[in-house]
Amino acid sequence: MEKNAKSIVEMARGAILERINYEMARVMDNILDANTKPTAKRKLTVTLTFTPDDERATIAVNVVAKTTLAPTNPVVTSLYIAGEDGTGEVQAVEMVPQIPGQTSLDGGEQEAPAALKIIKFA
Template sequence: MSEAKIDRKGILEMARGGFLERADYEMTKIIDNILDPNTRADKKRTLTITLDLIPDADRQTIRVNTVVKSKLEPTNPVATSLYISGGVGGDMVVSELVPQVPGQTSFSGDVQEAPPLLRLVK
């Protein structure tokens, strides 16, 4: 008489593969974040899998809830500099600094456009 082989699975394979699917989904987000040139490549990312096991009062059934989340590296900051000056009629004008004088031609032949002005709301 031969014994039948019992197919046993790990906890992450339960819920018809739903736990693993959630982990794979968050892992894809982590890989995308690592490949994003707007993030620091050498910072760690974290994948957290939380399993809550909640037994009933008779200790016969256990409800298993899972939350899978990722901690990603935020995008790098984008910076600029602003210049404040008195405008026409004494109104304050705030403009973004540009590399050269507006209208001036660079050695490469590019002409510097006028800088954008900041809208101030009072």
């Protein structure tokens, strides 16, 4: 009988290696994502769990490939408290780079800022 020695990651008809490669692609996508910190550490963990039967004749092998990715960078904005909006309610308005309606040097016009919808519970 000829031996066909393989690595454990080549077992399961290549499914283990396929899972590792799938998670590795996720790591690469996360590294290339401009919304993440470029120097953040990423992790790929492969866990192999071996469960032999009572006679020690067969071993069930459970493989999990798991990634720990860098979170996306926080999104930052600023709000102004605009006081009452005529109804006695406080209004928060998002800060915009220019005065609404003002034309910029490139010819674009600044849109009106978004107002935060404030819901009060009784």
